[in-house]
Amino acid sequence: MASLLHTWRLSFLLVVALIGKATAAGYSTPVFQASAWQSAFATFYGDETASETMGGACGYGNLFSSGYGTDTAALSTVIFKNGYGCGQCFQLRCANSQWCNKGSPIVTITGTNLCPPNWSQDSNHGGWCNPPRTHFDMAKPAFMKIAQWKGGIVPVSFRSFQGNGYWLLVYVMNVAGGGDIANMWVKGTKTNWISMSHNWGASYQAFATLGGQALSFKLTSYTNHETLIAYNVAPANWQVGMTYSATVNFH
Incomplete structure (x- = not known):
């Protein structure tokens, strides 16, 4: 809609996070920092x-057509983080097991x-994904790259990637209007304005290099078709995983 529908303004929150895949679609030189x-x-x-x-649970659908293939895992609650762990990249290696x-x-x-809790099983005997355990339930082809499948369960060392300069994931909360x-x-x-694709829930992603730039966002409502524009939501020095608030213009 071209005309201004409302003269009042509401605030909402944006969780701006770079959480990386190993390589983002269309790019071959990802930039990331690895944890310990x-x-x-x-x-x-x-x-x-x-x-x-x-x-x-992450809603990626066919993992082959979406580019993830078989190198995937279901995450226990503590690393799934209510969906914020979706799309995060991890390196794993088998550690101190005869099955490595x-x-x-x-x-x-x-x-x-998501690897959900199984409260009917002891956390050390079947309830592998019960909190507060950190656990990866891997696709079998990925598991077989680090260990023999006959082992069933193996100790691993892992580290996460803290960002990918070509992938921006945004989680939107407290949206005004509809x-x-x-x-x-x-x-x-x-x-210019870059279209974002739906990732999961209220999360949207863009495959673009946006580091060092202030970020503005535009949304359209599914219910009432209003357009919401929030200018300069995140400053040029925005950081991974930070939450930013902004006022909204309705059009």
């Missing part, structure tokens, strides 16, 4: 085809699903 190695455990689900790992593959190879996987989102765009101070 930490300890966890890993199991696998499905078979060698990884057909049972398609879909999942020789040479301690490292596999890079993406979190695409409250829901049909479409979303982002604009850096050096770019």
Whole structure:
């Protein structure tokens, strides 16, 4: 709608986070920072085809067509983080087990699903994903890159990637007006409006290099088709995982 529908303004929050895949679509030189190695455990689900790992709580659908392939894992609650862990990239290697593959190879996987708690099982005997355990339930082909599948469960060392300069993921909260989102765009101070694709829930992603630029966002409501524009939501020095608030113009 071209005319100004409302003269009042509401605020909403944007969680701006760069959480990386190993390589973003269309790019070959991702930029990221890796955390320190930490300890966890890993199991696998499905078979060698990884057909049972398609879909999942992150809403990526067919993981082959969306670019993730079989190097994926369902994450326990503490690393799933109510969905914020979706799309995050991890490096895993088997550690101190007779079932580890020789040479301690490292596999890079993406979190695409939730491994839910199983309170009917002890956390150390079947309830592998019960809080506060850090656990990766991997697609079988990914698991077999680091360990023999006969092991069932193995201790692992893992580290996460803290960002990818080519992938911006935005989680929107407290949207004014209709409250829901049909479409979303982002604009850096050096770019035009860039269309964002739906990731999961109220999360939208853009494959663009936007570091060092102030970010503006435009949304359309699914219910009432209003357009909401929030200028300069995040400053040019915005940081990974920070939450920013902004006032909204309705058009």
